[in-house]
Amino acid sequence: MASHPVVEFTSESSWAMVEDKFSPFAKETLAKLVTFMKDDILPAVRLAHSQVPEDSVKRWKTVIPIVAELKVKARKLGLWNLFLSKAHYPKHGVPLSNLEYAVMAEVLGRGGPIASEAVNCSAPDTGNMEVLARYGSPEQQEKWLLPLLNGQTRSAFAMTERFVASSDATNIRTSIRQEGNEIVINGHKWWISGAGDPRCALHLVLGKSDPNNSDRYQQQSIVIVPVTTPGVKVIRPMKVFGYDDAPEGHCEIIYENVRVPLSNLVLGWGKGFEIIQGRLGPGRIHHCMRSIGAAAQALDLMIQRVTDPSRKTFGKYLYEHGTVIADIAKSRAEIESARLLVLSAALQIDKFQAKGAMKEIGIAKFVVPSMALQVVDRAIQSFGAEGISQDQELAGTWAGLRTLRLADGPDAVHIQQIGQRELKRAPALAKRTVEIKQKEKLLLERYGAKSPL
Incomplete structure (x- = not known):
């Protein structure tokens, strides 16, 4: 298998599972995105925070200068509107599948909100652009969609x-x-x-x-x-x-x-619910994949912290105390599991659109944010009081992730919907059980045996 820069930001096994589903264009785009993240976005995160004024009035009138610069560079690199699949939006989309973008969204998740904005893939604009691209009239697209696609408006x-x-x-x-x-x-x-x-x-x-x-x-x-x-x-x-x-x-x-x-x-009168269902499905997966990236970034910070010689306590590295190693192992396992869940959902969207992937989307929506919160919480613990301060990004990451358990439908709603969906299988399960027991009875009679159960 050919190596790929994405392995630095994900895992060899995950990339091996999806590599053959990536077009040459997607591989090239992903490689450029990883380089852009390492060379430009991640070094700019702290600067972006510092460029938001503390003044309560000015902070709401500011276009963050470094993010504006990043957007110019991203567009020149072709890293722009990556979320909008040409398969579903031939007129305005880019030749990427939801599966391909899902991996890219994880990479972007490592850079916080500025990463997605830099490549014009920020919520709520992504969902709104999808609405206008799918349901908007030609006039609405000309007036409102094109400026959003060009990054001129929000x-x-x-x-x-x-x-x-x-x-x-x-x-x-x-x-x-x-x-x-x-x-x-x-x-x-x-x-x-x-x-x-x-x-x-x-x-x-x-x-x-x-x-x-x-x-x-x-x-x-x-x-x-x-x-x-x-x-x-x-x-x-x-x-x-x-x-x-x-x-x-x-x-x-x-x-x-x-x-x-x-x-x-x-679209028309009475079409609101139809539109929001079409809007929220892909957006939920984008949120989930970015959440996995945020969790992976937190795990990387935790590993660096607990292996830092300057942070020894009582003569030991931090990882030599308590359950730190177990926390690292659990975090890695949870991230890998969640990633596969989201990739599966993205693949289902590509095959059947959002409406045909509601089960996978719903499960991901209540599993992934909770997983990411747990991983970030462990990382915060490894940093001690610094982990909840403004000197580290972890507190802000945790706060942002916690909102996702409410945004686009709270966990309880998705859990209820998945549970109800599962309960609909009860009649078929009962029928299958009756059929099996009938065959079981015939087999026991043929061999003159009694059931041990």
């Missing part, structure tokens, strides 16, 4: 609502109604990622357009709302364990009598 997806159990999207209350040639929107949203970014140009707003429809999954619609529209009020940024994630942020927003042209309706 976007937000406004679904989650304050005072509403939004894990069930059919509960949303935001009103979307037609009035003449306009659409009028009234609602109260929060945790709207990306809404604080000064480059954010549009919100994709999910609301109820037909609350009396007998089909609860056809009551919702999605509308494009330019951020400059009168009545769009960004109330405040939400903090995640004390982090405000400026300048992108997660914001609370009120839409008060917001009016947009009827042409801003995406």
Whole structure:
């Protein structure tokens, strides 16, 4: 097997399993991405943090200079919009499968948020670009998609609502109604990622357009709302364990009598739920693969820490104390297992699209973030108090990963859905058991034997 730079960031066995499924273009792109990560992104992580002002006003108006520089270089290298598969989006996509991008997303996960933004593969823009590429009209694509694809603008997806159990999207209350040639929107949203970014140009707003429809999954619609529209009020940024994630942020927003042209309706009335299901599937896998990269990076930091001669205590290396070696072994095993789970889900998406991979996506969604949190927590423990300070990236990584147990549907929802899916197999299992017992009885009678069970 030919060696590949990705082995430095993943494992020989994992790469061996997928290498033959990578096109020459994908291999070349992956090699360039690994080099870009090592030479440019990872050395820039601390600088990027330092370039976000501490001033509470300025930090929300800042375009981080080093990230802007990285984006220019990434585009010149062809490391751009890697998430958008040409197989599903022939007009705007790149010739990469979801499986190929999944491996690249793991590599990007090692560089935190700046890595994905540098190659124009940041959430929520990725999901929004997929929505516009799949469901948008030619006019909507020209006006809103192309600037996103070019990295000129950012976007937000406004679904989650304050005072509403939004894990069930059919509960949303935001009103979307037609009035003449306009659409009028009234609602109260929060945790709207990306809404604080000064480059954010549009919100994709999910609301109820037909609350009396007998089909609860056809009551919702999605509308494009330019951020400059009168009545769009960004109330405040939400903090995640004390982090405000400026300048992108997660914001609370009120839409008060917001009016947009009827042409801003995406796909059609009552298509909102269909759109969000198509949007969230691939995005969940992107999150999961980046989470594996974050966990792998944390494990690397832990290994360096516990083998550092300057960190000896009581005359021993840190790895010679307690259960550190066991923690390292468990972390490696968990990362390898989770990676295979996500690669399987990505392959299913390539074969059957997101709708045909819901089981694999759902399992990955509740398994991977919890795994990554556990690995990062072990790494934090190896660093002691420094691990929870601003001098290490681990605390911020942990906080970001913890949100994923809630984002795109909380763990409990995915666990329930997978459990219910499994329970549907009960009748078939019972039928099979009856058939086996009938054959078992015949065999016992033929040989004059009694069942030992």
